Amino acid sequence: MAADFAAARLNMVESQVRTNDVTDVRLHDAMRAIPREGLIPAERSFQAYADTAVEYAPDRYLLRPREVSKLLQALKPQAGERALAIAAPYAAAVLEALGLTVDRLDGDDLTAVSGSNYDLIIVEGAVTRAPESWLAALVLGGRLGVIEREGPTGKAALYLRAEDGIGRRTLFDAMAPVLKGFEPQAGFAF
Template sequence: MDYVAARKVMVDSQVRVNDVTDRTLQAALMAVPRERFCAPGQAFAAYGEVEVEIAADRRLMQVREVAKLIQALDVREGETALAVAGPYAAAVLAAMKASVTAQEAEAGVFEVVGSALADAGVATVTAPLSQPTGGDWDIIVSEGAVAARPTAWLAALRVGGRLAVVERTGPNGRAVLYVKGREGVSRRELFDAAPPVLAEMTPAPVFAL
């Protein structure tokens, strides 16, 4: 399979037509080998409009959705970025010249994507997704959905920092952009999306009598 040609078709047919106009982002999507982020035997599906398996229950977000999330973040060269359960997004951000760390809860994910992330210059951390590593991030992004406002992720942003994520409590979800200010956090809805919800980011059920 000609992956370079497939990347061009992907950008032309899935990204540009969905109002992703940032040329730096388009170039990054053209440069990052998405097939290296798929489970063994799944590379053939890397450029389709599907959520491709990475490992266990983890899947890549559709490129249309991850591109729109990243565009909303208004990435600037040299910014620090944390990709929580977002290895492909991490590599794209690195191609946009951000300083990126990828965090995963399961080492099995890094067994699949680790070499691609290393080649992209992305640092890796294995830790619970509910506990973001470090702090004062300019950017946090995730390819998985969350079932509730990710307060721990917001706390890890610096003032002026941005978080892009999908919030989903049922069959449908909404991508949202949070911006942290000195007096609080603003929230703006972006578009409909329904990636799988990250189990660690689902609140425990509360029973009432």
């Protein structure tokens, strides 16, 4: 079975990552080496390399390989940087393989960032809008990659802390399940 997963990893990088303009060879190498199947329940391991979000815990999903690789590339991770992976076990493993120090936040309260001074924050799941606590945890030059979603389709966003504040740029359309507790709030409309 292990040989099947190795072939599936290679196929994932060739057909879902490289074909979507992810050109960072370091990401390709890390994604070819990290066993996604080890991050999800054994009964779902057959989904590890499929073009779908895979539930790894109740209401928590690994992003599709396309989305996570594009987000990681946009964040421009560098060895030696400090990262925070929010509900993002696969992205954390990739960042560690690239030489970053990674803290993981995967509890009940995903807005309770205990540290600060992060060069990079990545989230594997959609939110309506990035919470202030995540943005406040970024150092000068720090980047946050997250999918923001209010309707059926989300948009990947890159936030950057600069001397004059936080900037935001939309990167690409993305499909990702909304993290529990981050659902859009129903409001009154005329």
